[in-house]
Amino acid sequence: MIGSIINGHEIASDNILEVKNPYNQEVVAEIALASKKELDYAVENSFETFHATMKQMPAHDRSDILRKTADLMEERVEEFAEIVVQEAGKPITSSRAEVERAIQVLRFASEEAKHISGEVIPMDAAMNGEGRLGLVKRIPLGVVAAITPFNFPLNLSLHKIAPAIAAGNTVLFKPAEKTPVSAYKLTKLFQEAGLPDGVLNLVMGTGKEVGEPLVQHDKIHKVSFTGSLPVGRSIRESAGFKKVTLELGSNSPNLIFDDADIDQAVESLVKGAFAFSGQVCISAQRIYVQSEVYDQFLEKYIEKTKALKVGDPSKEDTDVGPMINEKEAERAKTWIDDAAENGATIETGGEQDGTILTPTIMTNVDRNMKVIAEEVFAPIVSVIPFDEEEEAVKFANDSIYGLQAGVFTKDLDRALRVADKLETGGVWINEISTYRQDNIPYGGVKQSGMGREGVKYAVEDMTELKFIGMKLKT
Numbered sequence: 315m316i317g318s319i320i321n322g323h324e325i326a327s328d329n330i331l332e333v334k335n336p337y338n339q340e341v342v343a344e345i346a347l348a349s350k351k352e353l354d355y356a357v358e359n360s361f362e363t364f365h366a367t368m369k370q371m372p373a374h375d376r377s378d379i380l381r382k383t384a385d386l387m388e389e390r391v392e393e394f395a396e397i398v399v400q401e402a403g404k405p406i407t408s409s410r411a412e413v414e415r416a417i418q419v420l421r422f423a424s425e426e427a428k429h430i431s432g433e434v435i436p437m438d439a440a441m442n443g444e445g446r447l448g449l450v451k452r453i454p455l456g457v458v459a460a461i462t463p464f465n466f467p468l469n470l471s472l473h474k475i476a477p478a479i480a481a482g483n484t485v486l487f488k489p490a491e492k493t494p495v496s497a498y499k500l501t502k503l504f505q506e507a508g509l510p511d512g513v514l515n516l517v518m519g520t521g522k523e524v525g526e527p528l529v530q531h532d533k534i535h536k537v538s539f540t541g542s543l544p545v546g547r548s549i550r551e552s553a554g555f556k557k558v559t560l561e562l563g564s565n566s567p568n569l570i571f572d573d574a575d576i577d578q579a580v581e582s583l584v585k586g587a588f589a590f591s592g593q594v595c596i597s598a599q600r601i602y603v604q605s606e607v608y609d610q611f612l613e614k615y616i617e618k619t620k621a622l623k624v625g626d627p628s629k630e631d632t633d634v635g636p637m638i639n640e641k642e643a644e645r646a647k648t649w650i651d652d653a654a655e656n657g658a659t660i661e662t663g664g665e666q667d668g669t670i671l672t673p674t675i676m677t678n679v680d681r682n683m684k685v686i687a688e689e690v691f692a693p694i695v696s697v698i699p700f701d702e703e704e705e706a707v708k709f710a711n712d713s714i715y716g717l718q719a720g721v722f723t724k725d726l727d728r729a730l731r732v733a734d735k736l737e738t739g740g741v742w743i744n745e746i747s748t749y750r751q752d753n754i755p756y757g758g759v760k761q762s763g764m765g766r767e768g769v770k771y772a773v774e775d776m777t778e779l780k781f782i783g784m785k786l787k788t
């Protein structure tokens with residue numbers, strides 16, 4: 315049994331949640347869920363620790379702890395990767411890649427802790443012998459609530475925890491109840507690296523019982539949330555005056571022009587649509603292909619997709635594992651069937667058995683179908699023809715979301731022109747929408763969210779500017 319960790323101590327409970335392996339339904343762990351009283355205690359403790367400990371901790375100490383945590387994780391890549399396989403059902407090769415990225419996030423944050431600086435505002439001396447000097451400092455906010463999703467349980471948690479610590483805040487960490495084991499291991503790792511008790515408090519619980527009261531708590535200064543649009547919307551509405559960062563969903567477009575390297579686009583978009591069964595917020599969901607190369611692209615894309623190995627995520631050669639639970643797989647299957655009943659063609663895939671949904675390519679889709687208009691968050695991709703550049707941009711922007719997009723062309727002028735016109739937080743040229751490096755500014759426009767992550771940018775969002783001015787005799 316594992317549970318919340320508050321002020322360095324583990325909290326027991328009779329309220330137990332079983333975490334099951336999405337592939338074989340074996341019990342991975344039993345989680346002791348926190349009560350409202352324990353949540354209140356955790357927030358109070360985070361608040362006190364901010365004032366008593368964190369405000370006094372020099373930047374080089376925060377940097378050392380983050381680096382030490384990275385070093386420890388580097389020694390245990392396999393251990394962490396196996397947890398992600400078991401609790402999230404992510405294929406082992408992708409789980410290892412997630413751990414490697416998590417280590418880099420810690421290292422970026424360790425460096426960033428030492429580079430937080432302010433500025434001096436020059437103020438010209440007045441004629442009467444008086445002058446003024448302005449100082450702008452970046453100061454920590456206080457307690458940051460980190461609320462995280464199941465799909466990258468390590469890396470996306472660290473995208474909040476590591477910059478928050480680098481900036482000198484304390485953290486109240488509420489991980490997804492579907493993937494709490496990696497969160498527990500991560501919190502223990504920080505302890506081992508020397509993080510003082512109370513700087514990172516882990517509170518286990520559901521969104522309703524822990525997430526909601528956490529967002530409304532008076533002693534939380536910022537809510538950093540990654541997850542779905544409906545939850546993000548409710549957080550925005552109930553957070554009051556707290557700072558809020560929302561990293562939400564999308565139905566990412568990828569545009570293939572007739573001069574693109576089709577083989578490269580096919581190869582990368584197979585990964586881009588089906589990695590972790592499409593349960594990636596920037597997964598390639600809509601692929602728009604110029605008519606001249608549409609048939610060529612589609613034929614190759616279907617062939618490569620059919621070759622994917624679907625099954626046990628713990629096996630080295632598995633490309634596509636299960637979805638997070640059967641309910642989600644059934645929901646996605648319903649969306650495929652609805653589209654097919656309304657005229658769409660299932661080119662390959664579309665079969666569901668328990669948590670497994672086979673990689674699915676659809677054509678002849680319509681803009682109103684759920685597989686196009688909403689976030690599928692499943693191994694489903696649609697391939698759609700277009701004739702002119704303007705039309706492709708119009709199709710791509712026809713969405714309530716705007717997180718990342720991919721543009722494939724050899725024409726640099728066109729690539730940059732299209733990139734400027736796409737309504738997304740980020741655009742990749744000759745790279746899939748699904749690619750992210752952990753030091754880029756990352757976040758959405760429209761209903762994909764607000765604020766930016768990517769360590770340096772998260773640190774900006776997790777600090778406040780403070781002005782100090784002085785009147786001087788010159």
Ligand SMILES: NC(=O)c1ccc[n+]([C@@H]2O[C@H](COP(=O)([O-])OP(=O)(O)OC[C@H]3O[C@@H](n4cnc5c(N)ncnc54)[C@H](O)[C@@H]3O)[C@@H](O)[C@H]2O)c1
Nearest residue numbers: 462463464489490520521525526541542545561562563595
């Ligand atoms: N933009 C990004 O960076 C990004 C990254 C990963 C995932 N996502 C999105 O996350 C979603 C999938 O993850 P999920 O199913 O874990 O999301 P989710 O919204 O169901 O849950 C995310 C977290 O919010 C908590 N929560 C639920 N209800 C809450 C409430 N009312 N108040 C406070 N907290 C609450 C959950 O317990 C969990 O910890 C997808 O929509 C995906 O696109 C976005």
Ligand SMILES: O=C[C@H](O)CS(=O)(=O)O
Nearest residue numbers: 465466469594595596750
């Ligand atoms: O699911 C969305 C994530 O932001 C993807 S990644 O971990 O940033 O690559």
